[in-house]
Amino acid sequence: MSFTSLGLSPAITEAVLANGYTTPTPVQSQSIPAILNGKDVMAAAQTGTGKTAGFTLPLLELLSKGQRARSNQVRALVLTPTRELAAQVADSVATYGKNLPLSSAVVFGGVKINPQMMKLRKGVDVLVATPGRLMDLYNQNAIKFNQLEILVLDEADRMLDMGFIRDIRKILALLPKQRQNLMFSATFSEDIRQLAKSIVKQPVEISVTPRNTTAKTVKQWICPVDKKQKSALLCQLIRDNNWHQVLVFTRTKHGANRLTRFLAAENIKAAAIHGNKSQGARTKALADFKNGDVQVLVATDIAARGLDIDQLPQVVNFDLPNVAEDYVHRIGRTGRAGAKGHAVSLVSADEFKQLSEIENLIKQLLPRKLVDGFEPVHDVPESRLSLKPKKPKKPKKPKKPKIEHKDGQRSGENARGHKFSATKKQGRNSRRRPSTGRSR
Structure with a gap:
């Protein structure tokens, strides 16, 4: 199957091929025809499945056949939960739409609003936005939705997790009722389905990844280690394995800052991204990581949500996440598009509960590797996999x-x-x- 066979025009397929993509991913092969046929879509797809192109390509195809956006108007609106994801979706729109006479813009908080207002004055065909900044712009009469044709909610599950439900409902009330709706989410929980009832109409449902599964291309293992030795162990692993590009997850913002300082003292170039960092600092850190100026990017879960880094070889869980599902999201950033990836977790004895929940979620015991000189004083117990799913208690x-x-x-x-x-x-x-x- 090729992108041309899905119904995309040469102007778009040429841009796709120029970026090295020749074969659609499963989510793309299902979502693109449905969207081109004008259907509403609900797609359950993890980060790294090609979901962004899955809605960007058909969206551009549809818009290319209509009238251009008038002053302050928007024809397609893509809502994302974070600034980083918004910027990456906007990059995809610009990349795949470079041969089309369409305009696009991205708006998010943390930067000055006036340049964004100026950009919207002429009208844009595609606007990528975070909910809060979009409402700010609407309240200042910088944006109108009379021409809106398509609404996309990207990573809808994370938007609910981050408390954007009120903003989303306010935005929905402003939009024309006659529109095409596309919802993309890692999973479709009951909360997401409740939200969907007020958005999509007779949607085509797409699910390309079974819930809570990890890619077979990712080699996973854990290193049992005492908590105080984690930073030193990470340095040794980076040096011994000659890791040049490593995404490291910490549980807290302060933990990310501490680890970054430790790595810098060991002459390992590192940068941190989290909610307390300015947008400029976060954008620079990500750019430096992508181009190789920074060897280690230390991130919290929310800040890293939606990060799109091609061919990322290594993910390290410095701290295990409190929510087991976040482990799946974390390691899903490596081993993409058939490439091999590695995910190692540094686990101390006090994280056994989190480890057990993760292993029961993914239904496998992760192999353990002890590193010479870092054998833990406090052992990490072995998990027991539950053979039977727990039945919910009746109220x-x-x-x-x-x-x-x-x-x-x-x-x-x-x-x-x-x-x-x-x-x-x-x-x-x-x-x-x-x-x-x-x-x-």
């Missing part, structure tokens, strides 16, 4: 009150969330009990 049925309700509880069946007809209501009026009004 206890609320006891019926005998005489009166507890303070504030609503009376009758309404206290348990049931609706009842006017006939029932009328019949109960004669024996209605007093209520103090607190909802459950």
Whole structure:
């Protein structure tokens, strides 16, 4: 299968081929035809599956056949949870649309708003934005949505995790009802599906990666080590294995800063990205890492979400994540597009709980390698894989009150969330009990 066979024009396929891509990924081969046919799409795809091109290419194809954007208008809106992801999606739009007479822009917080307002004044065909800055621009009358044709929510799960649900609902209320909607998410939880009900209509559902699985091209292992020895062990691993490009994850911002200083003292070029860094500093750190000026990029989970680094060979979990699913997201940044990758976790005894949850999530025990000189004083116990999935506990049925309700509880069946007809209501009026009004 080729990109041409999916229905894309030569102007777009030439740009794709110029970037070295010849064969569509599974998510692209499913999403591109559906989007070109005007369908709403819900796609479950992890970072590194080619999902960005999966919506960018057909979006550009559709826009190239319509009227250009008028003053302050936007024809396609792509919402992303982070500044880094917004910048990367905007790069993809510019790269794949270079042979088309379309305009694009990217807007996010942390930088001056006036240049962004000036850019929008002429109107743009594709706008990539973070929710907060988009609302700022709308409130200053810098943007209008009368011409909007397509809405894309990228990494919808992370947007909910980061508390953007209110902004998203405000934005949805401003958009024309007649539009095409595309939702991309690592997984589709119940919360995401609830949000989807207010966005997509009869969507084509696409799932290319089973939930909580890791790529077979990624070699994973753990190094048991005492917590105080982690920094020194990381330095030794970098030197012994001659790692030139390493993405290292820490659990906290302060931990990222501490590790970066330690590496610098060991003459290893390192930079940190996290929420406390300015946008300029984060952009520079990522650029330096990509071009090889920085050997080690130390990141927190939220700051690294959506990072798109081609051919990243090595990921290190300096700290294990508190949420097991984040382990899958972390190591998904290596071993992409069939390339081999390595993911090593430095695990201390106090992280056994997190390790056990990760191994049960991915349904495999990770191989262990002890490094000479770094054997831990405190051993990391072996995990036990659960053979049977845990059954969710059934909620206890609320006891019926005998005489009166507890303070504030609503009376009758309404206290348990049931609706009842006017006939029932009328019949109960004669024996209605007093209520103090607190909802459950």
